[in-house]
Amino acid sequence: MSLQIGIAILVFLSTMLVIFVRPREVNEAWPATIGAGILLFAGIVTLADVFDIIDKVGGASITIISTVVMAVILESFGFFNWVATRIVGFSKGSGYRLYWYIQLLCFGMTLLFNNDGSILITTPILILLLKNMRLKPPQQIPYLISGALIATASSAPIGVSNLVNLIALKIVDMSLWMHTLMMFVPATLGLLFMSCLMFVIVKKRLPETLPNSLINVEESFFTQNFHPLKASISLETKHKRSKFMFKILFFVLVVRGMLFFASYVNIPIEIVAAISSLILLLWRGYYLKSNPIDILKKTPWHILLFAFSMYVIIYGLHNVGLTALLVEWCEPIVQQGLFQASFIMGGLVSILSNLFNNHPALMIGTITLTEMGLDPITLKTIYLANIIGSDMGSLLLPIGTLASLIWMDILRKNKIKITWKDYLSISIKVIPITTIVTLTLLYFWVQIVFN
Numbered sequence: 001m002s003l004q005i006g007i008a009i010l011v012f013l014s015t016m017l018v019i020f021v022r023p024r025e026v027n028e029a030w031p032a033t034i035g036a037g038i039l040l041f042a043g044i045v046t047l048a049d050v051f052d053i054i055d056k057v058g059g060a061s062i063t064i065i066s067t068v069v070m071a072v073i074l075e076s077f078g079f080f081n082w083v084a085t086r087i088v089g090f091s092k093g094s095g096y097r098l099y100w101y102i103q104l105l106c107f108g109m110t111l112l113f114n115n116d117g118s119i120l121i122t123t124p125i126l127i128l129l130l131k132n133m134r135l136k137p138p139q140q141i142p143y144l145i146s147g148a149l150i151a152t153a154s155s156a157p158i159g160v161s162n163l164v165n166l167i168a169l170k171i172v173d174m175s176l177w178m179h180t181l182m183m184f185v186p187a188t189l190g191l192l193f194m195s196c197l198m199f200v201i202v203k204k205r206l207p208e209t210l211p212n213s214l215i216n217v218e219e220s221f222f223t224q225n226f227h228p229l230k231a232s233i234s235l236e237t238k239h240k241r242s243k244f245m246f247k248i249l250f251f252v253l254v255v256r257g258m259l260f261f262a263s264y265v266n267i268p269i270e271i272v273a274a275i276s277s278l279i280l281l282l283w284r285g286y287y288l289k290s291n292p293i294d295i296l297k298k299t300p301w302h303i304l305l306f307a308f309s310m311y312v313i314i315y316g317l318h319n320v321g322l323t324a325l326l327v328e329w330c331e332p333i334v335q336q337g338l339f340q341a342s343f344i345m346g347g348l349v350s351i352l353s354n355l356f357n358n359h360p361a362l363m364i365g366t367i368t369l370t371e372m373g374l375d376p377i378t379l380k381t382i383y384l385a386n387i388i389g390s391d392m393g394s395l396l397l398p399i400g401t402l403a404s405l406i407w408m409d410i411l412r413k414n415k416i417k418i419t420w421k422d423y424l425s426i427s428i429k430v431i432p433i434t435t436i437v438t439l440t441l442l443y444f445w446v447q448i449v450f451n
Contacts, residue, residue, distance in 0.1 A: 004044050008316045011035040015313060016356050020399050022409070028402065029302035032309035039316040049319070053311045059270040060166030061304045063259075064114055066273035067160075070255070071113045071121060072298045073280050074248060076288070080109075082245045084125045095139075095207035096199075102126065102143055103195045106151035112252055115155035115162050115391075116303075119403045122151055123410045134211050141418055142202035144411070145426050149395055150195060152403045156187040156391040156438075160259055160269065163307055164359045165387060168366040172383045176263035183384050186445045190392065190438030197430050251280065314363040326368040334372060338381060339443050345369070346385035346439050350393025354400045362390040381446050385439055393435040398423045 018031035039045045074080065087105060091098040105125075109118040126147055130140045155162035159169050159179040169179060255276040262272045281292055317323070330348075334341040345365065352361035365386040369379055394400035398408055398420065411418055 005320045007042050008044055008320045011038050012313055027302055029306040032306050036309035036312035044316045044319055045312050049315050056170045057167055057307050057311050061307050062270035063273045064163045066277040067113050068117050069277040069299050070280050071117045072295050073284050079245055079248055080121050080125055084129055093210045095210050099206055102147050103150050106147045107154045110151050110154035110161050115152050115403045118151040119407045123407055127414050139207050141422055142205045146198045148407045152401055153392045156387055157184045164362050168362055171366045174380055176269055177260050186441035189441050190434055193437050194434040201429055310359050314360055318367055323368045323371055327371045331372055341382050342385035342443055343439055345382050346389040349386045349389030353390055353394030354397045358390040358394040358401045384442055388438050396427050396431045
């Protein structure tokens with residue numbers, strides 16, 4: 001047994017190291033898959049465990065992939081570039097107003113899609129937007145960091161905006177509707193507090209007035225050569241283009257609402273997500289007369305492999321007794337009361353996320369909770385505290401989430417240098433206090449809802 005413990009811990013640490021370092025830009029699914037294969041070969045994870053993992057991971061992965069497919073389709077319509085042009089127009093030459101519209105953009109994209117997708121969508125748009133505005137690098141940094149922080153943290157209010165959140169919901173037997181009822185208000189208020197605090201911190205580094213060259217940026221930004229529908233959309237009148245984009249936005253909002261309705265009436269949300277992405281794909285084919293092959297190529301199918309493999313690795317740690325040790329250590333703390341338990345467990349997941357990434361941290365924390373025999377409300381409340389630690393507390397360091405790693409990779413590819421010092425100058429002042437405030441709001445909101 002001691003050999004199996006050593007193998008499981010070594011595989012976990014090695015996998016996380018490769019994911020953090022990403023030698024030769026290796027996809028994160030590869031080290032996770034190799035690690036999972038080693039544990040399966042060593043017999044630490046059995047075939048019965050594999051089927052249990054597929055049951056827990058399958059629906060969540062289908063939902064996230066369907067959401068990403070929708071995002072890729074919307075990109076081909078030019079939707080995100082259209083949104084960016086609206087931001088330029090609404091800012092009206094104010095650097096402060098631009099900050100708040102960027103915050104709304106990043107928050108909205110995460111709620112409509114998911115945190116990883118939001119980073120992939122918003123970061124390239126912000127980079128091009130800020131460069132077109134001819135802002136100096138020191139002026140770009142606060143916009144980019146604050147946008148990334150809010151985009152990643154915004155997966156907390158609704159469980160469907162984060163793959164690992166969806167997987168954890170299955171483990172604790174919690175519906176998406178119940179998650180939203182208990183979490184949306186405190187998490188959204190926590191995000192508002194976070195945005196306000198970041199604004200106070202970065203205000204001196206933001207340009208009060210944007211350059212005069214912004215007068216023509218709105219239209220030039222949309223008609224950049226990178227735009228995939230330059231021939232078919234950029235030549236339409238602004239009115240017709242906006243009307244079309246609002247139709248798309250309405251469809252996405254309806255789909256999002258249907259997910260919660262499906263959860264409420266016990267219909268698997270992955271079915272709704274898959275059908276909705278198929279409808280949008282057919283709509284695209286009719287509108288553009290295009291082949292769907294390009295969408296299939298752009299879809300990050302490796303997410304499925306990554307989620308499954310990471311869960312195999314965590315299951316291996318569970319099988320060799322890690323969660324039993326955590327239960328033995330945490331159970332006396334949990335028994336002290338819901339308020340203390342929420343703070344301690346949320347803080348523990350925050351620390352583990354910054355050390356090992358939030359995917360394994362939340363999985364370990366959630367499995368540990370299910371082993372304590374807690375009553376349903378206590379279990380769900382402490383689980384949501386774990387979510388706050390995983391989605392918000394994990395942002396103290398730029399390696400705490402997969403979305404943060406993707407963000408840093410995009411910056412490197414665009415030759416934008418943001419150091420750990422730059423990142424920590426904001427995160428260390430914002431993330432700990434935001435996590436504490438949100439955990440407090442969660443506790444009092446649960447008392448209101450269930451009393």
